[in-house]
Amino acid sequence: MEQSSNADVVIIGGSYAGLAAAMALGRALRQVVVLDSGRPCNRQTPHSHNFLTQDGEKPAVIRERALAQVRRYPTVQVVADEALLAEKAADGFRIATAGGRHLTARKLIFASGIEDLLPALPGLAACWGISVLHCPYCHGYEVHGQPLGVLNNGDGGFVQARLIRNWTPQLTLFTNGPSTLTEAQTRQLHAEGILVEESSVQAVCHEQGKLCSLALANGAEADLIAVFTHVPFRQQSELPALLGCRVTATGHLEVDDWQKTSVPGVYAAGDATTPMRSVANAVAAGTRAGAFVNHELLGL
The missing domain is CATH 3.50.50.60 (FAD/NAD(P)-binding domain)
Structure with missing residues (x-):
């Protein structure tokens, strides 16, 4: 069944960077939809480390705790769905999902992560x-x-x-x-x-x-x-490339100090943007992206 809705911001990716961005925007009273395909990069990792207050915790526990906290903000929706299309529109962006949703958003944040391309070495x-x-x-x-x-x-x-x-x-x-x-x-x-x-x-x-x-x-x-x-990787989502977002020589999405991509109105955070792959870095970058998306929405 098709569903249509409007949002200030659509966040593609509901792991640590995406949820951190959603929290920052929820606290800024923004209407936010987070689309989560349920494929975090660290889904096989038993414990997360080097993250203050969470050292040694299971990644899934950190995410569930984060999800519960983000859902306390009434302007934030977290939806189990996958974005299949994102395109520019006169008033921002149009997004279509595998579950039949059609969304419009003034701004986009990609927190979609990467996919490791593991060699075919047994074990x-x-x-x-x-x-x-x-x-x-x-x-x-x-x-x-x-x-x-x-x-x-x-x-x-x-x-x-x-x-x-x-x-x-x-x-x-x-x-x-x-x-x-x-x-x-x-x-x-x-x-x-x-x-x-x-x-x-x-x-x-x-x-x-x-x-x-x-x-x-x-x-x-x-x-x-x-x-x-070290193993090669590819972007988990093809949508940033289809929108024209530049990538670095290493294959990461190119962002500035405020997590802006090369496409106006599109931000990115988390493993898709940096070789420094950790939960702590993802949370920091997501928070930064959420804050500066709000600044841009205010015209600051």
């Missing part, structure tokens, strides 16, 4: 966010001092290995095939006590997402507690 997907990790600031403390790995190569592997070395003296860089490190980089890693393993990784061996070892092509198994790696 890796099951461990992603649990023991195959992307951020040492989010997860490094919990595995510090234990045998860790970095799955990367070249300049990126060199930098990431040196970063993770801060958390453990027991570190191996797995280049997953011939190393593309320079001789100087290899010498520096060895000088810092970091091993370099060039044998290809065949599988991530685990028990319910908890890493046991990496199985290597040479027949060896490297016993590890966790592995840090």
Whole structure:
């Protein structure tokens, strides 16, 4: 059944950045609709860290608590639905959803996140966010001092290995095939006590997402507690690109200090905009986006 409604702001994405923006706008008495497709980037991560007052809490618990608090503001609606179309209109933007809703909004905020493109390495997907990790600031403390790995190569592997070395003296860089490190980089890693393993990784061996070892092509198994790696990603929503929002060289939505995109009236916040992926950063950026959308609505 089709439903139509008007709002000051439509927020596409109902995780931490989207809900933070909704709270800021609800407190500014704005009519807000949050569209949430229910696919947060960290849905497999058991605990959130490095977020004051919430350190070690389950991400789903933080979101449910945030959702309950946002829903106290009567001008905010949070709807389980997915935006399929967003286009410019004379008075702002028109949005159509998978559930048959047709919305108009004066401003848009994308808090739609990203989708990690995991390599087809057996066992890796099951461990992603649990023991195959992307951020040492989010997860490094919990595995510090234990045998860790970095799955990367070249300049990126060199930098990431040196970063993770801060958390453990027991570190191996797995280049997953011939190393593309320079001789100087290899010498520096060895000088810092970091091993370099060039044998290809065949599988991530685990028990319910908890890493046991990496199985290597040479027949060896490297016993590890966790592995840090970088994987490619894409924007969870194609709508910013269809509206003409610019992206950075890294593939993130380009925003200014106030979370404005390159398209007037369109803001963005959260993982879609930055490589600094954490709940704390998402909340901060969402709050900033909500506040400055309200400023723009007031003509300030």
